[in-house]
Amino acid sequence: MTTKKITRLAMLLSLGLILSYLESMLPLNFSVPGIKIGLANMVTMLVLYNYGVKDSSVILLLRVVLSGLIFTGLNTILFGIVGGAFCIAAMSVGKKLNCFSVIGVSVIGAFFHNIGQLVAAFIVMQNSNIIYYFPYLAIAGAVSGFLVGYVSAFLIKRFQNI
Amino acid sequence: MSLQKSSDYNLKKGDLILIAVILSITGIAALLIMQQKRGDQVIITSGEAKETYSLNESRTIRVSCESGGYNTVVIRNGMVWVEEADCKNQICVNHKPVSKNHESIVCIPHKLFIDVKSSRNNDIDN
Numbered sequence: 001m002t003t004k005k006i007t008r009l010a011m012l013l014s015l016g017l018i019l020s021y022l023e024s025m026l027p028l029n030f031s032v033p034g035i036k037i038g039l040a041n042m043v044t045m046l047v048l049y050n051y052g053v054k055d056s057s058v059i060l061l062l063r064v065v066l067s068g069l070i071f072t073g074l075n076t077i078l079f080g081i082v083g084g085a086f087c088i089a090a091m092s093v094g095k096k097l098n099c100f101s102v103i104g105v106s107v108i109g110a111f112f113h114n115i116g117q118l119v120a121a122f123i124v125m126q127n128s129n130i131i132y133y134f135p136y137l138a139i140a141g142a143v144s145g146f147l148v149g150y151v152s153a154f155l156i157k158r159f160q161n162i
Numbered sequence: 163m164s165l166q167k168s169s170d171y172n173l174k175k176g177d178l179i180l181i182a183v184i185l186s187i188t189g190i191a192a193l194l195i196m197q198q199k200r201g202d203q204v205i206i207t208s209g210e211a212k213e214t215y216s217l218n219e220s221r222t223i224r225v226s227c228e229s230g231g232y233n234t235v236v237i238r239n240g241m242v243w244v245e246e247a248d249c250k251n252q253i254c255v256n257h258k259p260v261s262k263n264h265e266s267i268v269c270i271p272h273k274l275f276i277d278v279k280s281s282r283n284n285d286i287d288n
Contacts, residue, residue, distance in 0.1 A: 049170075101170050104177035111184055129214060135192035142184050153171045 009047070013059050013066075016043035020067040032133060034117060035140040038110060038148050040067075044088065045106055045152040050159055053092040060084045079120045086116030102156060106149025110141035202280040204242050206235060209273045217242070217261070217280060227272035235276060242276055244269065 019040040028037075040063060047056035064084050068077035090112035094105045114137040121130045202217035209228045215221065220238045222245070227233070233247040233254060243259035244267055254269035260276070262284040267276040 097176075099174065099176035100180060101172055101174045101177055103173055104180050107177070107180060107184065127213070132195055135188050135195065138184060138188040138191070142181060142188075146181070157171055 016040045016063040032136045037144045049156045082120035083113045083116035087113035102153040103149035107145035110145025114141045205277045207275040
């Protein structure tokens with residue numbers, strides 16, 4: 001790992017943290033808890049495409065833990081880790097399949113992130129009623145995943161030449 | 163740093179299929195959930211905890227309360243009642259079985275609330 005790469009990944013990690021923070025400040029109040037845009041997923045996508053699965057998993061884990069400690073509180077770390085693990089696993093498989101574009105991979109990531117969060121919520125609350133959230137989360141995830149993927153495609157393209 | 167193929171940036175056929183699949187899975191899930199939700203329900207609230215059961219499935223639930231006591235709630239033949247409890251006043255045990263919408267059984271010493279959500283309305287006072 002060269003110094004250049006370390007520096008870049010560190011900067012991308014900070015960018016992800018800023019995006020997490022920005023998103024937590026946005027006054028978007030949906031009636032269903034758990035719906036969010038997933039701005040920070042842009043960074044995960046960027047690292048996934050330009051550096052690979054391993055680096056992006058590390059960046060994702062660090063971002064979730066750090067943003068949990070700094071901004072959102074400890075109990076969101078568990079949700080973030082389970083959701084993030086589902087998300088990165090699904091995205092790397094989706095990327096390998098070669099039949100999806102950046103946008104498709106982002107939609108897959110959003111969908112599996114939601115599934116991961118529901119699994120985490122089920123583990124924590126031991127209540128199967130949590131499944132009622134699934135349709136709302138899945139639709140919101142498809143929309144936000146599409147938008148985030150669209151922006152990520154531009155980002156990945158631009159960052160490649162740097 | 164590996165360069166991506168330019169085709170990765172534009173929407174592919176696979177993406178559209180993926181989105182269609184996700185939306186249809188969601189639609190099916192929503193339909194299944196709505197069907198399940200339409201049934202008559204029993205909502206048992208004990209302190210902060212809240213559980214929902216179907217009114218049409220027979221079962222016996224032992225609800226423990228925070229202060230250590232218990233209530234045994236029985237759901238059978240579309241009716242709910244408290245079979246047994248170790249509370250002081252036994253009001254919940256003596257309450258008649260409930261089955262209609264908005265009917266409830268309350269055990270104040272154990273902070274237990276049993277509410278019925280049903281399509282059958284209470285015809286008293288209507």
